[in-house]
Amino acid sequence: MTDLAVETRGLTKRFGHQLAVDSLDLAAPRGSVFALLGPNGSGKTTTIRMLLGLAAATGGTARVLDHEVPGGLGAALPQVGALIEGPAFYPFLTGADNLARLDAADPRGRARTRSHRVAEALERVGLTKAAGKKVRAYSLGMKQRLGLANALLLPRELLVLDEPTNGLDPQGTREVRSLIRSLADGGTTVLVSSHLLAEVEQVSTHAAVMHQGRLKAQGTLAELRAAGTAQVLLRTPDPEAAAAELVRFGLVVTGRQQAADGSTDLTATLPEDAPAPEYLVAELVAAGVGVRGFEVRRPSMEELFVALTGEGFDVAR
Amino acid sequence: MPGDRAAGGTTIALLASELRVLLRRGRTWAMFGALAAIPVLLALVVFFSASPPGPGEGPPLLDKVTQNGMFVSVTALVVTTPLFLPLTISVVSGDAIAGEAGLGTLRYLLVAPAGRLRLLVVKYAGAAVFAVLAPAVVLLVGWAIGSALFGVGEATLLSGDVIGPGGALARSALVALHVAISMLGLSAIGLFASTLTTVGVGAMAATAVLAVVAQVLGQLDQLAWLHPWLFTHHWLGMMDLLREPISFSGLTDNLVLQAGYLAFFGALAYGRFTTKDVLS
Ligand SMILES: Nc1ncnc2c1ncn2[C@@H]1O[C@H](COP(=O)(O)OP(=O)(O)O)[C@@H](O)[C@H]1O
Ligand SMILES: [Mg+2]
Numbered sequence: 001m002t003d004l005a006v007e008t009r010g011l012t013k014r015f016g017h018q019l020a021v022d023s024l025d026l027a028a029p030r031g032s033v034f035a036l037l038g039p040n041g042s043g044k045t046t047t048i049r050m051l052l053g054l055a056a057a058t059g060g061t062a063r064v065l066d067h068e069v070p071g072g073l074g075a076a077l078p079q080v081g082a083l084i085e086g087p088a089f090y091p092f093l094t095g096a097d098n099l100a101r102l103d104a105a106d107p108r109g110r111a112r113t114r115s116h117r118v119a120e121a122l123e124r125v126g127l128t129k130a131a132g133k134k135v136r137a138y139s140l141g142m143k144q145r146l147g148l149a150n151a152l153l154l155p156r157e158l159l160v161l162d163e164p165t166n167g168l169d170p171q172g173t174r175e176v177r178s179l180i181r182s183l184a185d186g187g188t189t190v191l192v193s194s195h196l197l198a199e200v201e202q203v204s205t206h207a208a209v210m211h212q213g214r215l216k217a218q219g220t221l222a223e224l225r226a227a228g229t230a231q232v233l234l235r236t237p238d239p240e241a242a243a244a245e246l247v248r249f250g251l252v253v254t255g256r257q258q259a260a261d262g263s264t265d266l267t268a269t270l271p272e273d274a275p276a277p278e279y280l281v282a283e284l285v286a287a288g289v290g291v292r293g294f295e296v297r298r299p300s301m302e303e304l305f306v307a308l309t310g311e312g313f314d315v316a317r
Numbered sequence: 318m319p320g321d322r323a324a325g326g327t328t329i330a331l332l333a334s335e336l337r338v339l340l341r342r343g344r345t346w347a348m349f350g351a352l353a354a355i356p357v358l359l360a361l362v363v364f365f366s367a368s369p370p371g372p373g374e375g376p377p378l379l380d381k382v383t384q385n386g387m388f389v390s391v392t393a394l395v396v397t398t399p400l401f402l403p404l405t406i407s408v409v410s411g412d413a414i415a416g417e418a419g420l421g422t423l424r425y426l427l428v429a430p431a432g433r434l435r436l437l438v439v440k441y442a443g444a445a446v447f448a449v450l451a452p453a454v455v456l457l458v459g460w461a462i463g464s465a466l467f468g469v470g471e472a473t474l475l476s477g478d479v480i481g482p483g484g485a486l487a488r489s490a491l492v493a494l495h496v497a498i499s500m501l502g503l504s505a506i507g508l509f510a511s512t513l514t515t516v517g518v519g520a521m522a523a524t525a526v527l528a529v530v531a532q533v534l535g536q537l538d539q540l541a542w543l544h545p546w547l548f549t550h551h552w553l554g555m556m557d558l559l560r561e562p563i564s565f566s567g568l569t570d571n572l573v574l575q576a577g578y579l580a581f582f583g584a585l586a587y588g589r590f591t592t593k594d595v596l597s
Binding site: 049052053054055056073074077078080082084085086087088089090091092093097100101102103104105106107109111150 | 330331333334337338341342343420421422424425426427428429430431432436592594595596
């Protein structure tokens, strides 16, 4: 047993001329809440489809729970619960009957415990009252919840949730987050995709960022945050002298803007090996530079992802 | 965990679930209702017409129904076999995979994991059960209305021999069995069509069109060499079951032919379904 729940090497999917997934190397550790992030059309769902054996890879390899994809999926999938590209149900069956139907297709779904497990899963997503209603009458949010309930019919080692908060109101989104948290606390690995960073940032331990089928960054959240270069914001009435001083210590001045009080705001990138901020300030003052403001900023995750994907998070490809 | 597999999630359990889904659908009952209407209509028309139909008038055997209500079933089965019944079979088999794909439930069945081969087998079995149930509905409703309106007396067979009510019951049930067998090949064709698309209606229409085309080809004398190979060849071969001595050769020939179609189109469906990307 490796410590990775999901691992891909050079995973590639081509649709006609388009590379939907391009040489993807994912590594989602066991026990992690792994966020697969990227704008719409970046290849998240296609990746998930390949991991679950719904689509064949054009190239590369993948392993899920230490089983080869697709050869070993028969052994892996019973341990995987999934929500893929939105929920899908028989509109003419009730919510409970829909779950029972999918449970009957699961080799681990014992008939004897079925109705009990269905009721429990419905309870967990807050659908107990709607259990006997035909899915035809469900709202999108209710269907999304039912889709989550389906993934929870049995204890799983791995949950793959593709955009689980789509169609949910803020309250529902919070509930999904706390559900993910409680599942992760129980030891389940959760692979959750989203085009909205904010929806999953709080619950994930790891993240990968995709853009146009390619992996842009991957690691723990702390690693990803650290990867963004820190910036210095300096407000000074002596921009020329200040810039010269900053450059002397290896900083690169990237912007200069007139500030309201007649001074200038300088922005400069702060390399990892640069001197400590307090030392820089002391040197600036010693050189006769007036320092009216000094701040070291690291980019937020959101800014980082915009930088990585070259666009905001809702933008379609 | 091999114990788990034995305890639940068997193929039988999946088939039971498949049949539950089939029988919870309004569409299925609408088709049963439409099929049931045929013997009812037939019986009522004969019952209320001033003069009983003469030999050879109207649909086959119509003249016999007044002798024995059981023949309402037989006449209705003969009437529904060329078009009406194949239409319902096309709906169920053509929708088997494509319908799940269209709903999106196919991806959830596959990651359950139902297993592609297992799902295909269960889908065919479900369609085959429908192919038995549909003529059974015609048979039972025909019995009910026929015996109510015309009673169950002795009946004259096509060969002129006279049989009792028990014999009539058995013969009409054999006719229904022949019709059910006739639909097995078409169900396999529908299943294959169903693996080609995510649009259920498309697969249904293609299957129904094939059923009609095969019967048209069967009418063309120029294509006599082809006729024994058409899956529709024995569709109206149930008349042999209404003679004395009874001949089962049509029934068994039909079974062999339909099994051949099942093997061929089942293999095509397997080849297609086990390799295709499920992207819906
Ligand atoms: N069935 C398909 N046929 C052709 N192209 C597809 C298909 N499914 C997805 N794509 C393309 O693959 C790319 C990735 O899509 P997808 O994996 O759905 O992205 P995401 O889930 O990140 O929004 C998109 O450009 C999309 O147009
Ligand atoms: Mg997607």
